[in-house]
Amino acid sequence: MAYGPHTPEDRSAMLEAIGVASVDELFADIPAALRASALKLPPPESEAELAGRLHHLAGRNRVDLVSFLGAGAYRHYVPAVVDQLLLRGEFYTAYTPYQPEISQGTLQTIYEYQSMMGELTGMDVVSASHYDGATATAEGALMTCRATRRERVLVSRGVHPHYRQTLCTYFAGADFVADEIPLLAEGPASGTTDLAALERMLADPERPVAGVVVANPSFLGLLEPMAKVADLAHAAGALFVAVVEPVSLAVLASPATYGADIACGEGQPLGIPLAYGGPYLGILACREPLVRQIPGRLVGMTTDVDGKRAFVMTLRAREQDIRREKASSNICTNQALCALAASIYLGAIGPHGLRDVAALGAARAVELERALAEAGAPRVHRGPYLNEFAVRVPDAPEVHRRLLARGVLAGLALAAVEPDDPSLADALLVCATEVTTPDEIEVFAWTLRDEIERGRQLSLPSLGEGAR
Amino acid sequence: MAQDLRYTKEHEWVRVEGDLATVGITDYAAQQLGDIVFVELPEIGRRLTQFGTVGVIESVKAVSDLFAPISGEVVESNSELAGSPELVNGDPFGKGWMLRVRIADRSQLDALLDQAAYEELTREA
Numbered sequence: 001m002a003y004g005p006h007t008p009e010d011r012s013a014m015l016e017a018i019g020v021a022s023v024d025e026l027f028a029d030i031p032a033a034l035r036a037s038a039l040k041l042p043p044p045e046s047e048a049e050l051a052g053r054l055h056h057l058a059g060r061n062r063v064d065l066v067s068f069l070g071a072g073a074y075r076h077y078v079p080a081v082v083d084q085l086l087l088r089g090e091f092y093t094a095y096t097p098y099q100p101e102i103s104q105g106t107l108q109t110i111y112e113y114q115s116m117m118g119e120l121t122g123m124d125v126v127s128a129s130h131y132d133g134a135t136a137t138a139e140g141a142l143m144t145c146r147a148t149r150r151e152r153v154l155v156s157r158g159v160h161p162h163y164r165q166t167l168c169t170y171f172a173g174a175d176f177v178a179d180e181i182p183l184l185a186e187g188p189a190s191g192t193t194d195l196a197a198l199e200r201m202l203a204d205p206e207r208p209v210a211g212v213v214v215a216n217p218s219f220l221g222l223l224e225p226m227a228k229v230a231d232l233a234h235a236a237g238a239l240f241v242a243v244v245e246p247v248s249l250a251v252l253a254s255p256a257t258y259g260a261d262i263a264c265g266e267g268q269p270l271g272i273p274l275a276y277g278g279p280y281l282g283i284l285a286c287r288e289p290l291v292r293q294i295p296g297r298l299v300g301m302t303t304d305v306d307g308k309r310a311f312v313m314t315l316r317a318r319e320q321d322i323r324r325e326k327a328s329s330n331i332c333t334n335q336a337l338c339a340l341a342a343s344i345y346l347g348a349i350g351p352h353g354l355r356d357v358a359a360l361g362a363a364r365a366v367e368l369e370r371a372l373a374e375a376g377a378p379r380v381h382r383g384p385y386l387n388e389f390a391v392r393v394p395d396a397p398e399v400h401r402r403l404l405a406r407g408v409l410a411g412l413a414l415a416a417v418e419p420d421d422p423s424l425a426d427a428l429l430v431c432a433t434e435v436t437t438p439d440e441i442e443v444f445a446w447t448l449r450d451e452i453e454r455g456r457q458l459s460l461p462s463l464g465e466g467a468r
Numbered sequence: 469m470a471q472d473l474r475y476t477k478e479h480e481w482v483r484v485e486g487d488l489a490t491v492g493i494t495d496y497a498a499q500q501l502g503d504i505v506f507v508e509l510p511e512i513g514r515r516l517t518q519f520g521t522v523g524v525i526e527s528v529k530a531v532s533d534l535f536a537p538i539s540g541e542v543v544e545s546n547s548e549l550a551g552s553p554e555l556v557n558g559d560p561f562g563k564g565w566m567l568r569v570r571i572a573d574r575s576q577l578d579a580l581l582d583q584a585a586y587e588e589l590t591r592e593a
Binding site: 292323326 | 508
């Protein structure tokens with residue numbers, strides 16, 4: 001089969017076959033005012049000129065920052081082997097096969113990805129992947145509505161605010177409702193999901209709950225009482241959706257052990273670069289009884305007519321190319337290249353390597369906490385965290401801005417994403433991973449101490465006023 | 469095809485025994501669908517409305533809705549089909565039965581096709 005573009009001869013032959021004079025004639029239905037016109041582009045440049053122009057543009061990116069930003073995407077070291085294998089032509093530019101069984105290699109890589117995620121999460125079924133953690137979470141929530149035939153989902157405010165917004169977007173089309181479970185405001189467990197509130201919300205007989213969604217670690221970095229949430233949810237006939245971070249699963253309990261029915265999360269930490277926000281990798285997994293509710297592709301292993309091992313796309317009838325409006329989702333693809341990156345990364349570092357990555361990050365985070373507390377920025381909450389936590393800094397958004405000007409990305413100013421929570425108005429969400437160095441921590445702490453001190457000086461009444 | 473059955477235009481069959489109706493799909497439907505791999509049936513106690521969608525029949529190549537031939541309450545569903553959906557292909561009128569419904573309104577049977585009418589329908593197709 002020739003893969004070259006159509007020649008003018010090909011085009012004339014096709015036009016003649018259908019009795020049309022030109023390709024433009026096929027678009028005659030579109031009103032002239034709406035038809036595409038010539039694009040206003042600058043004149044073409046040589047490859048050298050264009051490369052220079054792009055190089056100049058790239059120079060405006062800040063890649064020099066000492067970064068403590070997490071909040072859903074995390075800095076990790078990606079071994080060279082990941083990129084080297086991804087660049088292979090069979091992977092890099094191959095599109096999703098629509099006669100999938102022809103591409104046994106592609107299916108096998110997806111199967112390996114599913115298997116590894118199955119090991120990490122402990123769940124029976126793993127989909128071939130979704131766009132990102134937010135959409136995977138939204139799909140997980142929709143699964144609970146379909147499976148229980150109920151219309152209400154409870155989502156903890158400890159779930160990433162972007163994930164909650166995405167979930168609401170998905171729900172807006174259907175007649176489903178997502179209510180937020182508040183976080184505890186005080187006490188040793190402040191910042192975690194309020195279990196008493198959850199129990200009350202589950203008890204409403206008029207509005208039965210389909211699913212409960214809680215993240216571990218939470219957006220604020222805290223560890224949540226997942227097993228208790230599972231019990232409460234199940235007692236009320238609801239399903240439990242756990243939002244998880246894959247590297248943390250090397251050291252934290254897996255969703256299967258604490259009773260999750262569905263697990264979802266962001267796979268970016270597994271060998272995928274930050275890349276200014278994407279492309280990322282949506283992980284979605286569930287227990288066996290929910291296999292017909294899980295959206296997206298599933299790759300299965302079977303034998304062919306000669307008895308040899310073969311990989312297939314299985315349970316296709318769940319998907320919208322067969323079932324249209326009754327399909328479980330509109331997704332008809334997966335993040336194959338990102339899933340492959342995750343598989344290569346996990347294969348390269350192995351389970352012990354992954355545990356080291358998680359443990360090192362946690363150790364660095366403890367050092368970071370100490371250093372920041374000494375610099376005048378103590379933790380906001382008291383509960384256990386893994387490698388991310390919030391610290392209190394007077395006038396946090398302003399301090400964040402000034403630190404950025406001095407080359408330190410001081411995490412995330414929480415006021416920006418949680419404007420409705422006054423307890424987070426003066427908080428920074430900071431994160432350490434295995435790539436965070438003691439030098440970086442020192443620079444952050446020193447610069448922060450300096451800015452906090454400067455802020456204090458600026459807010460003192462001037463000598464002139466005091467003396468009057 | 470057995471003679472004591474009534475049929476819907478969507479190829480469900482109904483066998484009435486007292487106030488209960490046993491429901492399945494015909495061999496014609498099973499053949500059209502191909503190898504059946506999964507049958508989703510309504511739960512016990514669910515109230516069905518005549519000609520409403522009550523379940524799903526999935527084959528290797530297509531997914532088809534299951535329609536209720538008659539209104540009533542589901543009193544039994546064929547649990548064998550979960551592990552052996554191929555029973556629908558092999559014995560659609562016998563072991564491949566799907567539901568047992570307590571009939572709410574017997575007069576609804578008049579809206580269904582009899583043997584001759586159903587044969588006519590499948591002949592035309």
